[in-house]
Amino acid sequence: xxxxxxxxxxxxxxxxxxxxxxxxxxxxxxxxxxxxxxxxxxxxxxxxxxxxxxxxxxxxxxxxxxxxxxxxxxxxxxxxxxxxxxxxxxxxxxxxxxxxxxxxxxxxxxxxxxxxxxxxxxxxxxxxxxxxxxxxxxxxxxxxxxxxxxxxxxxxxxxxxxxxxxxxxxxxxxxxxxxxxxxxxxxxxxxxxxxxxxxxxxxxxxxxxxxxxxxxxxxxxxxxxxxxxxxxxxxxxxxxxxxxxxxxxxxxxxxxxxxxxxxxxxxxxxxxxxxxxxxxxxxxxxxxxxxxxxxxxxxxxxxxxxxxxxxxxxxxxxxxx
Amino acid sequence: xxxxxxxxxxxxxxxxxxxxxxxxxxxxxxxxxxxxxxxxxxxxxxxxxxxxxxxxxxxxxxxxxxxxxxxxxxxxxxxxxxxxxxxxxxxxxxxxxxxxxxxxxxxxxxxxxxxxxxxxxxxxxxxxxxxxxxxxxxxxxxxxxxxxxxxxxxxxxxxxxxxxxxxxxxxxxxxxxxxxxxxxxxxxxxxxxxxxxxxxxxxxxxxxxxxxxxxxxxxxxxxxxxxxxxxxxxxxxxxxxxxxxxxxxxxxxxxxxxxxxxxxxxxxxxxxxxxxxxxxxxxxxxxxxxxxxxxxxxxxxxxxxxxxxxxxxxxxxxxxxxxxxxxxxxxxxxxxxxxxxxxxxxxxxxxxxxxxxxxxxxxxxxxxxxxxxxxxxxxxxxxxxxxxxxxxxxxxxxxxxxxxxxxxxxxxxxxxxxxxxxxxxxxxxxxxxxxxxxxxxxxxxxxxxxxxxxxxxxxxxxxxxxxxxxxxxxxxxxxxxxxxxxxxxxxxxxxxxxxxxxxxxxxxxxxxxxxxxxxxxxxxxxxxxx
Numbered sequence: 141x142x143x144x145x146x147x148x149x150x151x152x153x154x155x156x157x158x159x160x161x162x163x164x165x166x167x168x169x170x171x172x173x174x175x176x177x178x179x180x181x182x183x184x185x186x187x188x189x190x191x192x193x194x195x196x197x198x199x200x201x202x203x204x205x206x207x208x209x210x211x212x213x214x215x216x217x218x219x220x221x222x223x224x225x226x227x228x229x230x231x232x233x234x235x236x237x238x239x240x241x242x243x244x245x246x247x248x249x250x251x252x253x254x255x256x257x258x259x260x261x262x263x264x265x266x267x268x269x270x271x272x273x274x275x276x277x278x279x280x281x282x283x284x285x286x287x288x289x290x291x292x293x294x295x296x297x298x299x300x301x302x303x304x305x306x307x308x309x310x311x312x313x314x315x316x317x318x319x320x321x322x323x324x325x326x327x328x329x330x331x332x333x334x335x336x337x338x339x340x341x342x343x344x345x346x347x348x349x350x351x352x353x354x355x356x357x358x359x360x361x362x363x364x365x366x367x368x369x370x371x372x373x374x375x376x377x378x379x380x381x382x383x384x385x386x387x388x389x390x391x392x393x394x395x396x397x398x399x400x401x402x403x404x405x406x407x408x409x410x411x412x413x414x415x416x417x418x419x420x421x422x423x424x425x426x427x428x429x430x431x432x433x434x435x436x437x438x439x440x441x442x443x444x445x446x447x448x449x450x451x452x453x454x455x456x457x458x459x460x461x
Numbered sequence: 462x463x464x465x466x467x468x469x470x471x472x473x474x475x476x477x478x479x480x481x482x483x484x485x486x487x488x489x490x491x492x493x494x495x496x497x498x499x500x501x502x503x504x505x506x507x508x509x510x511x512x513x514x515x516x517x518x519x520x521x522x523x524x525x526x527x528x529x530x531x532x533x534x535x536x537x538x539x540x541x542x543x544x545x546x547x548x549x550x551x552x553x554x555x556x557x558x559x560x561x562x563x564x565x566x567x568x569x570x571x572x573x574x575x576x577x578x579x580x581x582x583x584x585x586x587x588x589x590x591x592x593x594x595x596x597x598x599x600x601x602x603x604x605x606x607x608x609x610x611x612x613x614x615x616x617x618x619x620x621x622x623x624x625x626x627x628x629x630x631x632x633x634x635x636x637x638x639x640x641x642x643x644x645x646x647x648x649x650x651x652x653x654x655x656x657x658x659x660x661x662x663x664x665x666x667x668x669x670x671x672x673x674x675x676x677x678x679x680x681x682x683x684x685x686x687x688x689x690x691x692x693x694x695x696x697x698x699x700x701x702x703x704x705x706x707x708x709x710x711x712x713x714x715x716x717x718x719x720x721x722x723x724x725x726x727x728x729x730x731x732x733x734x735x736x737x738x739x740x741x742x743x744x745x746x747x748x749x750x751x752x753x754x755x756x757x758x759x760x761x762x763x764x765x766x767x768x769x770x771x772x773x774x775x776x777x778x779x780x781x782x783x784x785x786x787x788x789x790x791x792x793x794x795x796x797x798x799x800x801x802x803x804x805x806x807x808x809x810x811x812x813x814x815x816x817x818x819x820x821x822x823x824x825x826x827x828x829x830x831x832x833x834x835x836x837x838x839x840x841x842x843x844x845x846x847x848x849x850x851x852x853x854x855x856x857x858x859x860x861x862x863x864x865x866x867x868x869x870x871x872x873x874x875x876x877x878x879x880x881x882x883x884x885x886x887x888x889x890x891x892x893x894x895x896x897x898x899x900x901x902x903x904x905x906x907x908x909x910x911x912x913x914x915x916x917x918x919x920x921x922x923x924x925x926x927x928x929x930x931x932x933x934x935x936x937x938x939x940x941x942x943x944x945x946x947x948x949x950x951x952x953x954x955x956x957x958x959x960x961x962x963x964x965x966x967x968x969x970x971x972x973x974x975x976x977x978x979x980x981x982x983x984x985x986x987x988x989x990x991x
Binding site (some may be wrong): 201202204207214219223225287290291293294302310312313400401402404405408413416418419422423424425426427429441 | 552555556558559570571572573575576577580581582628669670738739742744745746749752753758811812927930931933934935937938939941945946949
């Protein structure tokens with residue numbers, strides 16, 4: 141009797157749920173229709189391509205397609221991971237991404253905090269606009285500007301050094317300078333854009349908190365540390381977790397334009413190596429190897445995001461999922 | 462305000478439009494082969510579509526010879542932009558080969574021809590050539606090297622390839638700076654050349670950033686003078702990592718005794734400030750090199766044969782009335798014999814195969830047009846241009862050029878061009894070196910024929926199987942970086958050139974891929990001879 145009652149209740153609940161869903165569908169028909177294009181885009185361009193991962197386990201030919209290409213199991217992963225050079229590449233990639241994260245992550249936060257303290261609206265908007273500009277400069281142009289600045293023969297920096305009696309420095313061909321230059325360029329290009337998220341979060345802070353802090357005698361610095369920063373903590377943590385996901389993803393265009401034989405020891409990263417291996421000028425493009433390394437990177441990134449999320453959940457009670 | 466039905470209808474239309482827009486991105490924009498009609502009967506006008514790189518398409522539209530090629534062959538060809546630059550174009554081939562968007566004919570790389578041909582994406586041209594193209598058949602049969610580049614081991618021909626004129630780099634110098642430095646005769650050997658550079662450095666060394674020898678891309682030139690070049694000898698033995706003698710990057714014989722001598726020489730140049738360190742470091746851009754040659758921060762270069770003209774036409778004499786560029790003879794060996802240089806690029810190209818996709822219904826039209834280009838009439842048009850407009854045939858059989866090719870070469874896009882660009886036209890046809898040299902601008906023409914006849918040599922062609930090519934690419938990805946970095950260490954003095962370091966270098970190169978790549982090269986060449 142009890143069991144039968146339980147089943148009936150469950151069935152009723154299920155039926156109720158279906159009825160509610162059907163009613164909802166009927167009531168919001170227009171909204172659902174409008175959702176279709178978005179869903180289609182999501183399915184076609186985001187979800188469906190995930191099945192393309194299969195080519196990492198094939199000797200893929202675009203003509204034969206996924207269904208007819210030869211299956212080779214983990215051969216592509218073995219090719220990459222058994223290469224002794226892979227360790228050097230992973231080290232270079234992680235170092236490059238690590239230093240980029242160390243500088244490009246906190247600078248927008250600090251910038252947003254200070255910009256929020258500017259009272260003149262004109263100056264505030266002006267600085268924000270100017271800081272935003274480099275984001276729209278293409279990587280090719282940005283690297284060209286950098287090369288012009290640091291050129292040993294004509295570059296502004298070396299001309300200044302020469303005036304100070306210092307011999308020209310070959311910045312672009314010194315392995316030790318590659319990471320700093322890459323990071324400086326990345327920060328310059330993105331800090332203004334990345335700060336927008338934090339500025340938006342700051343705008344949403346309840347102003348009464350500042351009034352209360354003011355009444356309690358808190359100055360500008362203390363308000364920044366004890367009101368603004370804690371209020372945008374969740375946003376900072378979220379952005380940090382997302383950034384961790386890209387630890388193995390460096391800007392290949394930037395690296396390709398900046399690197400040269402003199403600095404291979406620090407500038408040769410996973411993507412550039414795979415690009416040379418899989419897409420050599422005369423060879424048949426090895427999409428499968430490229431996909432295998434891409435999948436390896438994605439799995440690594442997922443582990444990092446998951447681990448960071450768990451750590452964050454445990455210590456700061458902020459997490460994405 | 463609006464009726465409920467109207468809102469519903471508007472929402473529906475809007476949604477459908479958005480869906481259609483999203484789907485439109487997936488469709489191909491290439492005209493389909495079925496869209497063109499062709500006639501196979503004699504006298505009927507033939508037509509087909511042709512996929513090529515956008516940059517060539519723009520050039521071809523301007524060429525006066527292009528409508529003439531169609532007129533004389535009685536063919537109507539629709540050019541299709543397959544992607545603007547090299548990489549983009551060849552990537553598009555990979556995309557279009559599966560979607561059937563290649564039209565009736567396209568250019569492809571040898572590796573794509575091999576793989577996709579065997580998989581059935583391209584038509585086997587062998588029987589079609591027998592049927593429709595007697596001139597192509599005759600050419601293939603009488604040119605074993607060409608035949609080996611277009612025929613696979615089973616006798617299939619999935620594409621016919623374009624040729625490239627036999628040209629080499631030329632060593633050029635600022636004549637005005639030579640005069641100012643009191644250099645009255647050109648260097649004839651590598652040792653002489655070093656002394657010349659030293660004299661230049663003494664004269665102009667006080668100029669900030671002056672280095673007499675400068676350039677772009679790879680700096681390891683003149684490997685032929687040291688016997689360190691990559692080549693296939695007459696017995697079929699491959700020397701070094703084979704790159705058609707071009708040597709641009711990795712194609713050197715590191716185990717040859719001369720390779721060590723070459724690096725020792727470059728180290729000497731570097732230490733004495735005779736070679737541009739930016740060039741050696743690999744950070745020199747084409748623009749900075751050009752600026753240096755134009756502003757007197759460099760005097761000598763070794764580059765593409767039309768480069769002297771470029772400098773003369775792009776700021777040289779207009780900024781300095783004394784500016785003058787001349788080409789010097791190539792060097793002799795220590796016994797006084799002329800040394801020959803390898804071609805600038807392979808004379809049988811591996812990146813310009815004309816293929817006919819399996820879905821094309823116009824294979825006959827494509828092959829008949831191509832056969833025209835291989836015919837006497839077609840060759841005359843391709844080599845000497847339009848009779849009466851570009852050239853005038855003389856009674857002794859020679860041709861008199863009626864156009865100033867220097868002026869044609871600098872004409873802007875969008876204007877009719879009477880230049881002859883055998884190296885740029887993408888359609889395969891046999892190249893005529895003499896005609897090519899003769900159709901260059903005045904300055905280049907003044908030395909081209911003598912220089913290339915005296916010094917140029919063509920490297921033997923080599924074809925890799927798809928597996929060999931894949932292995933080679935993977936090996937080169939690592940070898941290239943290690944080779945470049947270690948060689949740079951010797952040249953810039955960070956690694957002393959002594960027996961111990963040299964033995965370590967050779968061992969490193971072997972373990973980094975030299976031995977394996979060399980074996981692939983030898984195996985590939987041997988397979989071609991069977």
